[in-house]
Amino acid sequence: MIRLQNISFDHCIKCTVCTVYxxxxxxxxxxxxxxxxxxxxxxxxxxxxxxLDESLKYCTNCKRCEIACPSNVKIADIIxxxxxxxxxxxxxxxxxFLAHTDLMGSVATRASLLVxxxxxxxxxxxxxxxxxxxxxxxxxxxxxxxxxxxxYKKHRAEQEAFAERAVYFPGCYVNYNNHELGKDVVxxxxxxxxxxxxxxxxxxxVPLIANGYIDRARKNALLNINSLAASAAESGARIISASSxxxxxxxxxxxNLLELDNSAIFxxxxxxxRFIHERFLKGNLPELKPVRLRAAYHSxxxxxxxxxxxxxxxxxxxxxxxxxxxxxxECCGIAGTYGFKKEYYRVSQKVGAxxxxxxxxxxxxxxxxxxETCKWQIEMSTPYRVEHPVTVLARSIDGGKL
Amino acid sequence: MRRIETEAIVIGGGAxxxxxxxxxxxxxxRAVLIEKSDIASGTTGRNHGLLHSGAxxxxxxxxxxxxxxxxxxxxxxxARHCIEDTGGLFVTLPEDDPSYHGKLIEHCRYAGxxxxxxxxxxxxxxxxxxxxxxxxxxxxxxGTIDPFRLTSANVLDAQExxxxxxxxxxxxxxxxxxxxxxxxxxxxxxxxxxxxxYAGIIVNASGVWGQxxxxxxxxxxxxxxxxxxxxxIDYRIxxxxxxxxxxxxxxxIIVPGDTVSLIGTTSKKVDYDRIDEITVxxxxxxxxLESGEKLIPSVSRARVLRAYCGVRPLIAVSGEMDGREISxxxxxxxxxxxxxxxxxxxxxxxxxMTYRLMAEMAADLACAKLKAGKKCRTHRTPxxxxxxxxxxxxxxxxxxxxxxxxxGSTLYRHGHRIRNILHREKRNYxxxxxxEMVTEGEIEYALKKLNVRDIVDLRRRTRIGMGPCQGxxxxxxxxxxxxxxxxxxxxxxxxMLVDFLEERWKGIKPVLWGDALREVEFGYWIYQGLFGLGDxxxxxxxxxx
Numbered sequence: 048m049i050r051l052q053n054i055s056f057d058h059c060i061k062c063t064v065c066t067v068y069x070x071x072x073x074x075x076x077x078x079x080x081x082x083x084x085x086x087x088x089x090x091x092x093x094x095x096x097x098x099l100d101e102s103l104k105y106c107t108n109c110k111r112c113e114i115a116c117p118s119n120v121k122i123a124d125i126i127x128x129x130x131x132x133x134x135x136x137x138x139x140x141x142x143x144f145l146a147h148t149d150l151m152g153s154v155a156t157r158a159s160l161l162v163x164x165x166x167x168x169x170x171x172x173x174x175x176x177x178x179x180x181x182x183x184x185x186x187x188x189x190x191x192x193x194x195x196x197x198x199y200k201k202h203r204a205e206q207e208a209f210a211e212r213a214v215y216f217p218g219c220y221v222n223y224n225n226h227e228l229g230k231d232v233v234x235x236x237x238x239x240x241x242x243x244x245x246x247x248x249x250x251x252x253v254p255l256i257a258n259g260y261i262d263r264a265r266k267n268a269l270l271n272i273n274s275l276a277a278s279a280a281e282s283g284a285r286i287i288s289a290s291s292x293x294x295x296x297x298x299x300x301x302x303n304l305l306e307l308d309n310s311a312i313f314x315x316x317x318x319x320x321r322f323i324h325e326r327f328l329k330g331n332l333p334e335l336k337p338v339r340l341r342a343a344y345h346s347x348x349x350x351x352x353x354x355x356x357x358x359x360x361x362x363x364x365x366x367x368x369x370x371x372x373x374x375x376x377e378c379c380g381i382a383g384t385y386g387f388k389k390e391y392y393r394v395s396q397k398v399g400a401x402x403x404x405x406x407x408x409x410x411x412x413x414x415x416x417x418x419e420t421c422k423w424q425i426e427m428s429t430p431y432r433v434e435h436p437v438t439v440l441a442r443s444i445d446g447g448k449l
Numbered sequence: 450m451r452r453i454e455t456e457a458i459v460i461g462g463g464a465x466x467x468x469x470x471x472x473x474x475x476x477x478x479r480a481v482l483i484e485k486s487d488i489a490s491g492t493t494g495r496n497h498g499l500l501h502s503g504a505x506x507x508x509x510x511x512x513x514x515x516x517x518x519x520x521x522x523x524x525x526x527x528a529r530h531c532i533e534d535t536g537g538l539f540v541t542l543p544e545d546d547p548s549y550h551g552k553l554i555e556h557c558r559y560a561g562x563x564x565x566x567x568x569x570x571x572x573x574x575x576x577x578x579x580x581x582x583x584x585x586x587x588x589x590x591x592g593t594i595d596p597f598r599l600t601s602a603n604v605l606d607a608q609e610x611x612x613x614x615x616x617x618x619x620x621x622x623x624x625x626x627x628x629x630x631x632x633x634x635x636x637x638x639x640x641x642x643x644x645x646x647y648a649g650i651i652v653n654a655s656g657v658w659g660q661x662x663x664x665x666x667x668x669x670x671x672x673x674x675x676x677x678x679x680x681x682i683d684y685r686i687x688x689x690x691x692x693x694x695x696x697x698x699x700x701x702i703i704v705p706g707d708t709v710s711l712i713g714t715t716s717k718k719v720d721y722d723r724i725d726e727i728t729v730x731x732x733x734x735x736x737x738l739e740s741g742e743k744l745i746p747s748v749s750r751a752r753v754l755r756a757y758c759g760v761r762p763l764i765a766v767s768g769e770m771d772g773r774e775i776s777x778x779x780x781x782x783x784x785x786x787x788x789x790x791x792x793x794x795x796x797x798x799x800x801x802m803t804y805r806l807m808a809e810m811a812a813d814l815a816c817a818k819l820k821a822g823k824k825c826r827t828h829r830t831p832x833x834x835x836x837x838x839x840x841x842x843x844x845x846x847x848x849x850x851x852x853x854x855x856x857g858s859t860l861y862r863h864g865h866r867i868r869n870i871l872h873r874e875k876r877n878y879x880x881x882x883x884x885e886m887v888t889e890g891e892i893e894y895a896l897k898k899l900n901v902r903d904i905v906d907l908r909r910r911t912r913i914g915m916g917p918c919q920g921x922x923x924x925x926x927x928x929x930x931x932x933x934x935x936x937x938x939x940x941x942x943x944x945m946l947v948d949f950l951e952e953r954w955k956g957i958k959p960v961l962w963g964d965a966l967r968e969v970e971f972g973y974w975i976y977q978g979l980f981g982l983g984d985x986x987x988x989x990x991x992x993x994x
Contacts, residue, residue: 057683057752060968061884061918079852087883088854090684090917094708097841098857118967 152223209242337368468808495759530864537591700740834864884916
């Protein structure tokens with residue numbers, strides 16, 4: 048059956064610049080590149096779905112091809128939608144486990160100490176490697192005790208007291224793994240006299256999309272759109288997210304890939320540093336204490352695609368004492384759940400190798416990046432600690448130690 | 450000068466000529482084919498590739514319709530790999546005369562064509578991009594046929610049975626021996642070599658060019674050239690042939706052909722002396738786009754790849770008539786009876802669909818004159834590539850390691866012969882044409898087996914350069930392979946490259962807007978900006994000789 052919803056492949060003039068910029072095509076010859084997997088073979092798949100190539104599974108959905116494309120072809124969208132449109136659905140316990148982050152999170156946070164202890168044990172790792180094909184080299188992020196939402200409930204009243212408020216979408220990582228980042232968001236916004244309304248219904252859908260659970264992703268997306276729109280309407284506030292991939296999904300993937308109407312949140316939704324930078328420019332600049340550190344900033348792919356990197360850089364530049372090196376834009380290779388799969392692990396590490404080399408050359412005291420999965424990848428693959436820009440800003444505000 | 454003696458000469462490498470060559474070879478008659486350009490480069494390759502069910506002709510020309518449906522059934526058996534059994538629809542638009550619908554059903558019954566009425570909703574389910582305002586729909590056993598593959602397979606089979614083929618060789622004169630046509634004198638247009646071929650019988654299957662050829666033997670044959678133009682859309686916008694249910698007129702069919710869709714056709718008179726220089730006119734493009742959009746509205750959003758036109762091989766029996774009114778019936782002329790010139794027969798008229806029948810008629814007459822040869826077997830002997838039904842899933846498994854898109858595309862083009870083309874050596878399946886998945890192996894096969902003499906010929910055998918980029922990334926790679934496989938010197942391959950790009954440009958020029966324009970600009974940067982191809986000077990070797 049021919050479906051012509053996404054005919055942007057028709058605009059491809061075969062200049063191949065996407066393949067030149069593709070970090071995966073550079074790392075492995077198994078991936079023929081975004082041009083071949085996207086617009087070229089989409090024509091063939093329209094003719095006959097049997098002409099589907101397995102190799103397009105190597106795509107990490109980093110979207111660098113779409114940034115490079117001079118013809119506005121939604122290359123990564125074409126590849127991602129081919130993954131679930133044409134491949135046979137089968138039972139994949141590992142992918143299910145990796146994709147359903149909120150389900151796993153809500154279970155694991157109940158016994159986080161135990162989970163964190165067990166997941167590090169070599170026999171467990173070996174078991175996961177052998178039976179679930181999760182590479183034993185891969186380090187899992189630690190689960191926190193309880194959820195961020197539970198913490199927030201205790202502080203809701205004081206946040207609602209602020210005259211100006213912003214709706215904050217914390218995402219699975221903050222809710223289940225890193226409450227501190229969520230608290231830092233609150234610290235920073237409070238210092239700017241803005242209250243934080245947390246609205247969190249479901250996982251944004253990034254891992255679900257990547258693993259082909261599109262129906263689930265659509266369900267989540269609809270819930271999120273409705274709850275965020277409702278919260279924003281109540282307080283007339285902006286919606287922010289401190290995860291570059293979550294905000295990218297909420298803003299762009301819902302619309303382009305899941306083909307849902309997200310116009311209710313589209314205009315008011317921003318990645319956090321854009322929101323902060325705008326306020327800084329308007330003069331809402333809290334008092335910042337020096338953070339005397341040598342830092343290297345890595346820009347995540349999805350933030351690049353949104354065009355939000357300059358906001359983060361401008362915000363970081365405001366912090367006195369911070370000696371900032373902007374790293375050459377490279378993909379770290381983890382691509383969410385991609386790096387957790389044994390078949391892609393090597394590719395994932397090879398993609399990131401260039402970035403790791405550049406970080407070592409910069410020899411910073413900390414690495415700063417906006418994306419949680421980039422953080423896991425860099426912390427696992429280099430000896431450096433990685434922090435979120437909002438965390439660095441929060442320490443500059445409260446004078447705490449970083 | 451070379452001198453060849455054989456039993457039969459066939460002039461014209463279109464479907465009819467190639468079919469006649471194969472028919473004769475199957476009957477055990479030694480035959481030689483002469484084609485002035487390339488196989489299927491004339492009218493055969495310049496139509497919309499519709500495997501007619503006959504429904505299109507049922508109302509006006511019942512005899513043609515009957516021929517079509519009977520050949521349709523035969524071709525589905527003998528030429529599987531050249532055919533896609535897509536099925537076809539006849540849809541009535543609000544502005545069309547609704548009574549034609551009933552008339553068509555009735556006439557299809559007379560002609561023995563299965564034609565069933567289906568609901569509008571069912572039609573839209575089958576073809577989701579169809580204009581939702583259609584009033585009614587009929588389903589007929591239309592399909593698509595690739596004329597290049599079909600003709601090439603006929604030639605390949607004949608060659609495997611001992612026939613000889615001379616492409617790019619023009620007949621300069623029919624040699625007379627008293628009141629008989631004894632042979633032909635021809636010239637290889639690429640090397641300049643002169644060849645004389647003598648045979649007991651000459652079959653003129655040169656279609657619309659037959660008028661000129663017969664004149665050289667002192668015979669008058671009036672052809673009635675009528676031009677038909679078509680547009681190619683970048684990708685498949687439909688999966689079934691979509692016909693407009695009305696009296697045949699301009700722009701009333703959209704045919705899915707391999708990876709593209711074609712909108713056809715127009716009909717315009719042309720002067721006989723201009724048949725080699727016809728081009729698509731702007732008003733034809735406007736008509737085709739406008740009517741195409743009425744059938745499938747998304748035509749307006751899709752990229753038009755190219756426009757091309759062909760000359761209908763209609764033979765004027767008496768008086769002048771409009772191109773569409775004139776009978777498309779088959780004309781077989783025994784010049785011994787008509788003009789008192791022995792040893793020469795002409796097979797003309799007809800259409801791509803009836804090529805096999807025409808070949809059978811011509812070969813029957815030729816054999817009767819030669820008093821040799823067996824009975825016709827072309828209706829039951831499958832063409833090379835169609836010997837056996839090939840299961841795609843099994844082929845994909847057999848070629849594990851080669852991308853499905855490559856295996857599937859090669860299988861689609863060459864059928865059972867895929868085993869002669871693909872193997873798991875990396876160099877063999879390296880892509881040369883990235884739009885149509887043409888591999889180095891396929892090009893090697895075409896160069897060695899399929900009478901390829903330049904890149905334009907190669908395109909007809911493999912689809913190289915027929916995708917969205919129109920040769921931008923594959924043409925120079927192919928030119929290199931000609932040298933690698935000793936099919937040309939590097940100078941010759943450069944010249945080929947220029948000719949190929951010019952040939953592509955000819956079809957793009959009429960539709961130069963939007964993405965096609967951007968594409969061409971980029972191609973210009975590559976070939977002129979990067980390679981400086983326009984500044985390469987060629988020695989006119991052929992001229993000197």
